[in-house]
Amino acid sequence: MGYVELNVLQPSPEQEPALGIDLGTTYSLAAIWKDGRPVVLHPEGESGLIPSVVHFPAEGPPIVGREARARAVADPLNTIFSIKRLMGRGLSDVRDDLAALPYQASETERKVIQLDVHGHKYTPPQISAMILGKVRDVARRALGVDVARAVITVPAYFDDTQRQATRAAAWLAGLEVLRIINEPTAASLAYGLDRREKGNVAVYDLGGGTFDVSVLSIEEGVFRVLSTAGDTHLGGDDFDRRLADVARAEIGARVGNGVIEDPGFQQAVRLAAERCKIELSQRSEAEMHISLPEIGLNWRRRFTREEFDRLTADLVERTIDCSRRALSDARLGNKEIDEVVLVGGSSRIPAVRAKVEAFFGRKPHTELNPDEVVALGAAIQAKILTGGKRDMLLLDVTPLSLGIETMGGAVAKIIQRNSTIPCHATEGFTTYADNQTGIDFNIVQGERELAKDCRSLGRFRLKGIPPMPAGMARVAVRFHIDADGVLTVSAKEEKSGQSASIEVQPMHGLTDQEVESMLQASFEHAQADFEGRRVVDLRTEIGIMVRATEKNLPAARQGLDKESLGDLEEALVEAKAAAQGEDGKRLQQSRDVLERATLPLAALLMDSVAKKALAGKTLDQV
Amino acid sequence: MASCPRCSAQLETPLGCLACGTLIPLASDASGRLEFEILGLAPAYAIDAAELRRRLLRFSRLTHPDYFATAGKAEKERAERATAMLNSAFALLSDDAARADHLVRMLGGPDENAERSMPKEFLMEVLEWNETLEAARTGDAVPAERLEELRRELEAKRVEALATVAGILEPLPASGAESLRDARRALNVVRYVDRALAELEALRLHRAEAR
Numbered sequence: 001m002g003y004v005e006l007n008v009l010q011p012s013p014e015q016e017p018a019l020g021i022d023l024g025t026t027y028s029l030a031a032i033w034k035d036g037r038p039v040v041l042h043p044e045g046e047s048g049l050i051p052s053v054v055h056f057p058a059e060g061p062p063i064v065g066r067e068a069r070a071r072a073v074a075d076p077l078n079t080i081f082s083i084k085r086l087m088g089r090g091l092s093d094v095r096d097d098l099a100a101l102p103y104q105a106s107e108t109e110r111k112v113i114q115l116d117v118h119g120h121k122y123t124p125p126q127i128s129a130m131i132l133g134k135v136r137d138v139a140r141r142a143l144g145v146d147v148a149r150a151v152i153t154v155p156a157y158f159d160d161t162q163r164q165a166t167r168a169a170a171w172l173a174g175l176e177v178l179r180i181i182n183e184p185t186a187a188s189l190a191y192g193l194d195r196r197e198k199g200n201v202a203v204y205d206l207g208g209g210t211f212d213v214s215v216l217s218i219e220e221g222v223f224r225v226l227s228t229a230g231d232t233h234l235g236g237d238d239f240d241r242r243l244a245d246v247a248r249a250e251i252g253a254r255v256g257n258g259v260i261e262d263p264g265f266q267q268a269v270r271l272a273a274e275r276c277k278i279e280l281s282q283r284s285e286a287e288m289h290i291s292l293p294e295i296g297l298n299w300r301r302r303f304t305r306e307e308f309d310r311l312t313a314d315l316v317e318r319t320i321d322c323s324r325r326a327l328s329d330a331r332l333g334n335k336e337i338d339e340v341v342l343v344g345g346s347s348r349i350p351a352v353r354a355k356v357e358a359f360f361g362r363k364p365h366t367e368l369n370p371d372e373v374v375a376l377g378a379a380i381q382a383k384i385l386t387g388g389k390r391d392m393l394l395l396d397v398t399p400l401s402l403g404i405e406t407m408g409g410a411v412a413k414i415i416q417r418n419s420t421i422p423c424h425a426t427e428g429f430t431t432y433a434d435n436q437t438g439i440d441f442n443i444v445q446g447e448r449e450l451a452k453d454c455r456s457l458g459r460f461r462l463k464g465i466p467p468m469p470a471g472m473a474r475v476a477v478r479f480h481i482d483a484d485g486v487l488t489v490s491a492k493e494e495k496s497g498q499s500a501s502i503e504v505q506p507m508h509g510l511t512d513q514e515v516e517s518m519l520q521a522s523f524e525h526a527q528a529d530f531e532g533r534r535v536v537d538l539r540t541e542i543g544i545m546v547r548a549t550e551k552n553l554p555a556a557r558q559g560l561d562k563e564s565l566g567d568l569e570e571a572l573v574e575a576k577a578a579a580q581g582e583d584g585k586r587l588q589q590s591r592d593v594l595e596r597a598t599l600p601l602a603a604l605l606m607d608s609v610a611k612k613a614l615a616g617k618t619l620d621q622v
Numbered sequence: 623m624a625s626c627p628r629c630s631a632q633l634e635t636p637l638g639c640l641a642c643g644t645l646i647p648l649a650s651d652a653s654g655r656l657e658f659e660i661l662g663l664a665p666a667y668a669i670d671a672a673e674l675r676r677r678l679l680r681f682s683r684l685t686h687p688d689y690f691a692t693a694g695k696a697e698k699e700r701a702e703r704a705t706a707m708l709n710s711a712f713a714l715l716s717d718d719a720a721r722a723d724h725l726v727r728m729l730g731g732p733d734e735n736a737e738r739s740m741p742k743e744f745l746m747e748v749l750e751w752n753e754t755l756e757a758a759r760t761g762d763a764v765p766a767e768r769l770e771e772l773r774r775e776l777e778a779k780r781v782e783a784l785a786t787v788a789g790i791l792e793p794l795p796a797s798g799a800e801s802l803r804d805a806r807r808a809l810n811v812v813r814y815v816d817r818a819l820a821e822l823e824a825l826r827l828h829r830a831e832a833r
Contacts, residue, residue: 178691222679385691393679393686419713422687424706482702483687 018149018178018386019139020186020378021132023166025084025209025235026345027371028052028131030139031379032147038190038379040372041142049371050138053081054130056117064134072271076102076263078117082237083131085209086113086124087169088162097233100241100270102263125165129172136173141540149176151382153374155210156182157230157399159445160457160487167486178385180484183207184214185396186377187343188223190368192392199338200226202326204356204364205374206319207344209235213323215330215337224395227329227418229322234315236277236346242311243273243303247288251299259295268292280308281348309351316355323359329418340364345371395420398481405442405451407432414479417447424480431475435467439475443489457487466496538587542579542594546572549598556604564600571597634662635677637704638684645685645700648707654728657711667725667791669715678712719812722787726809729795731802740810741786744779751776751818758825766829773822776815783811 020031020038027049030041042048055068056078063071072079085097090111098105104116114121132152140146152175154166163180170177184203191201198219205212212230216223247269252260259265272290279286280303290299327334340356342364347353356364368376383389398421403413414427429439439462446454465473474494481487549572557565571594578590624633631641636659638645650656658665661677683689685704690697714720727733740748754772758764786808790801 179688219675220679222682224679381688384688387689387692390683390689393683393688395682395686416713420709422702422706423709423713424703425710480702480706483705 016149016386017147018151018382019136019147020375020380020382021135021150021152022183022186022375022378023084023128023132023135023152023154023169024052024374025082025207025237026052027208028135029372029375030135030150031372031375032139032143033379033383038376038383040375041139043138043141046138048138048142050131050134051081052083052131053079054083054127055079056120058118062130064130072267073264076267077104079267080115080117080122080127082209083124083127085233085237086115087128088124088159088165089113094233100244100266102266125169125172128166128169132169132173132175136175137536141536148174149178149382149386151179151181151378151385152177153181153183153186153378155205155207155230155232156184156212156214156225156228156396157210157232158182158485159232159400159455160402160485161455162232163484163486167484177484179381180486181378181381181394182212182214182225182228182396182399182485183210183374184212184228184343185216185223185225185394186375186381187341187373188214188216188218188377189380189392189394190373190377191339191341191365192218192223200330200332200336201339201341202323202337202360203341203343204319204323204347205230205343206346206349206352207235208346209233209237211235211319211322211344213319213326215326215332221391222393222395224420225397225418226332227326228397228399229326229329230399231318231322234318235344236274238315239277239312239346239349240270240273242315243276243288243308244269246303246311247273247290247299247301250301251290251297255295255297259297265292265295265297276303277308277349280305281350305350312349312351316349316352319352320355320359323356334360337362342366343370343373396483396485397421398423398485400445401447402443402445402457402479402481402487403454404429404477405444409451411444411446411449411451411454414477415481419481421481421485422483424478426476426478429475429477430471431465431468431473432470434470436470436473437465437467438463439465439473441477441489441491443487460489460491462491462493465493468495535582535584535587538584538591539579542575542587542591545591545594545598546575546579549594549601552601552605556601556608559604559608560600564597568597568601635660635681635684635708637681637708640680640684643684645697645704647700648704650707654724657714657724660708660711661715663715665725665728666794667722667788669721671716674712674716678708681708718784718787719809719816722784722791722805723809725791725794726802726805729802730798732806734806734810734813737803737806738810739807740814741804741807744811747775747779748814755818755821759821769822769825773819776818776822780812780815780819783808783815787812 017032022029029048029050031038032041040048050065051069053065053068053072055063055071055075057063068079069081072081080103082097082101086094091098091105091107091113094113106114106116106121108114112123114123115127136146150170152166152170154163158166166180167177184205187205188201188203201216201218203214203216210230210232211234212228214228215226217226248260268290272288276286276288284305286303288301288303290297337360340360340362342353342356347370353364380389380392381394384392397418398415399417401413401417402415403411404427406412412427414425415423431439440459441462442451442459443457444451444454445457448454462475465475472495475491476494477489477491479487479489549568560568571590575590575594578586624636625631626633626639626642626644627646628644629639629642631639634640636646636648655665661674661681682705685701685708687698687701687705690701714724751772754764754768758769787805790805795801
């Protein structure tokens with residue numbers, strides 16, 4: 001018997017959706033494609049902007065977001081913020097950051113930073129995973145369903161280790177990463193929705209902790225990145241720090257060193273500086289105020305915008321230097337840029353806007369909220385990746401050159417910066433001693449000539465080369481950068497036809513094994529987390545049921561029999577009481593009772609709706 | 623060109639079929655012709671940059687991993703590989719010096735180790751430039767204007783050397799032709815100039831930082 005393919009005329013079933021997540025230094029948020037456009041996800045009455053802050057209380061699970069940030073001054077040592085600056089870094093990379101951050105840090109053997117909180121050690125990917133977990137939770141509450149797939153954005157100038165660390169964080173948060181995309185590129189997608197004509201676009205993205213500038217050419221719906229430049233250690237945090245330095249210097253003259261070094265004091269100064277900076281974007285003068293009654297400190301200081309601009313002029317100049325380099329790499333002059341787009345909360349600083357406008361000679365776009373635009377772009381990319389959109393395509397580049405250390409410590413570049421990804425390249429190497437059976441490789445990333453000035457991504461040893469005279473072996477080392485911008489390296493000795501094994505030891509990165517053991521540890525917390533989440537879920541659900549019932553009850557009241565009405569009113573009272581507490585069992589029970597009690601009401605409503613709909617229609621019209 | 627194994631439409635690129643969307647696994651090949659074939663072109667030095675770009679965009683719509691994000695592992699990898707080949711071919715062909723270097727090798731001409739010399743008339747200039755660079759490297763004695771002038775001279779020389787290369791490679795000479803040696807010598811000039819320019823840029827940045 002033959003068969004008929006029933007689905008042949010039907011559109012393919014809707015793909016499971018995916019979130020676009022902006023995992024930021026200061027804030028994180030999620031967006032999703034809905035009704036033909038990207039929207040930021042936020043539960044009713046709440047902001048979708050989640051502070052990227054994690055607080056570890058002495059007891060109980062970590063707290064993430066607004067509540068965590070509120071505890072920064074009272075409990076600075078156990079409140080982690082700006083974790084993104086530490087992602088994929090070693091202690092020596094971030095000495096300046098750590099000097100300004102109040103928590104205790106150490107390093108693993110392979111130079112992965114660990115923060116000590118309540119005697120536990122946490123790596124940056126673990127902390128970021130908690131933030132991602134919160135983002136996912138907020139998205140779930142806004143959508144009513146859990147979405148476990150995501151596109152996550154990173155600064156365009158993130159190197160390989162930083163990208164891998166981000167991937168590890170998503171993995172730890174139980175998210176399937178469809179793609180890692182670059183923040184400025186995401187922003188260009190968000191802006192490019194409405195105008196699809198041909199042109200060159202510069203995206204200037206000054207975030208909380210990182211700066212990127214990307215130059216793109218848009219043609220026939222293809223967004224092709226021509227070049228990118230940036231600084232993963234330059235952002236709004238640094239602007240705050242300049243104000244904080246002034247405060248510390250002036251207060252320091254009055255109080256002792258003990259106060260200056262006190263973590264609570266440092267946090268208070270940092271937050272006051274941030275507030276002052278934000279105010280200075282709106283008016284020409286602002287007051288910085290630090291009040292710590294417990295040490296008798298009540299300090300006020302006026303800053304003018306001119307003074308702030310002077311204090312931060314070199315930071316802005318650094319961003320312009322990067323912009324110059326991006327243009328030169330794209331082989332374009334300022335005049336060939338058709339549109340300039342501003343992204344990132346710190347692009348609100350008036351001096352930044354003025355400088356950017358002067359440099360590119362045109363007024364930058366600021367129509368979209370600079371805090372949201374990256375997440376919106378990520379949601380568009382998520383839609384493309386889940387098969388819903390084929391009219392747009394993103395071609396991105398790798399920000400830094402990749403190479404191998406050669407004899408004498410120089411670098412043989414194998415993939416040039418700003419190469420369109422995915423891409424691959426192969427380079428030949430040989431032995432320098434007779435009967436040498438192994439070669440050590442050091443993979444480096446960066447633009448400097450000497451390997452020691454570049455970042456070492458990892459070392460590997462090619463073993464099993466058959467003994468032969470020096471210079472005879474033909475070793476092909478192959479680099480592949482995937483669409484996420486992540487590198488894989490393989491090597492093979494071609495003369496013998498024998499493919500040899502490689503062992504890569506990532507520096508500053510987590511091995512798969514380490515990620516695995518962190519996952520294991522997180523499972524141990526999973527039971528508690530699950531309980532907490534169930535309580536939140538049930539409360540939300542009860543809230544919705546109570547509101548719906550109370551809305552419909554007055555009109556339907558007389559249609560219900562006495563017993564049903566009594567049950568329902570009783571169930572309402574109990575459910576509302578349960579929703580005030582934390583008792584999962586009681587919540588579940590009262591929810592179930594309420595559901596049953598609303599059945600007669602629901603039936604009544606259905607009936608009356610049907611009656612209304614059918615009123616005045618003859619049978620054959622139905 | 624060949625036709626698609628699945629729908630037998632004529633192929634514009636060996637990477638796959640634009641008509642039915644099939645990706646065709648492609649072995650790498652050392653003949654040097656593959657990079658041109660991937661972009662649907664015959665080997666030549668003269669190239670229409672806008673047309674090359676249009677082909678990159680069109681073929682990207684066939685191979686890009688973004689369109690296979692939810693596909694199976696094997697197909698994802700095929701897309702990664704096909705797109706990497708496309709991007710690498712585009713990078714090679716869109717750069718005049720890299721394309722010329724590639725053609726000289728393809729035609730059996732000497733590589734930069736077999737022919738290390740530069741045209742004689744160029745050597746005097748090189749000596750002079752090296753002196754300026756050396757002076758700039760060791761101190762601040764060289765004014766910024768002189769370095770800027772050097773940069774302009776170098777860029778002019780690059781254009782001139784590439785014109786020489788074009789004169790030899792358009793139309794393509796026969797395999798093993800003696801003129802390929804001259805093309806290599808001119809390409810050595812380009813290589814020297816590019817290194818000098820990179821060094822000038824490093825010096826400029828260094829000075830900017832020191833300021």
